[in-house]
Amino acid sequence: MATENATILAVDDEPGLVDIYEAWFSDKYTVRTAYGGREALSEFDDAVDLVLLDRRMPGISGDEVLETLREDGHDCPVVMVTAVEPD
Numbered sequence: 001m002a003t004e005n006a007t008i009l010a011v012d013d014e015p016g017l018v019d020i021y022e023a024w025f026s027d028k029y030t031v032r033t034a035y036g037g038r039e040a041l042s043e044f045d046d047a048v049d050l051v052l053l054d055r056r057m058p059g060i061s062g063d064e065v066l067e068t069l070r071e072d073g074h075d076c077p078v079v080m081v082t083a084v085e086p087d
Contacts (some may be wrong), residue, residue, distance in 0.1 A: 007032060007047050011040040011065065012054040012081070021052055037065045044069065048076055055082035 007030040010021035015035055032048065034040040037060025040053070043045045051069070055062040066078050 005030065006049040008050045008052060009034060009040065009043055009048045010061070011035075011037070011057075013057040014054075017054070017081075020066060036056075037061060039044050040065050044074070044075045046074075050076060051078040052081055053078050 005008075006028075008019050008021075008025055009032045010025075011034045012018045013036050018033045018035060022033055025031050028046070032043050036042045037057050040051070044051070051065075053062040053065060062080060062082070066080070069076075069078070
């Protein structure tokens with residue numbers, strides 16, 4: 001990922017965490033935010049260089065968001081952020 005003008009999409013159903021990601025990264029990157037899976041899919045486009053994605057969210061889970069992005073042919077890096085043990 002080229003860091004100049006990079007765009008990060010931060011997705012979590014806990015607004016406080018999304019706000020923290022935005023505070024951490026907004027000095028160097030463009031940060032888009034989404035507070036759930038549906039909103040993440042709406043906010044995502046080809047300008048997004050990296051997705052910080054909560055794995056467990058009500059409605060559409062992070063796993064489902066990732067699956068949809070991959071099915072649609074998007075291959076940008078996705079960091080799954082979760083307190084759940086990976087399986």
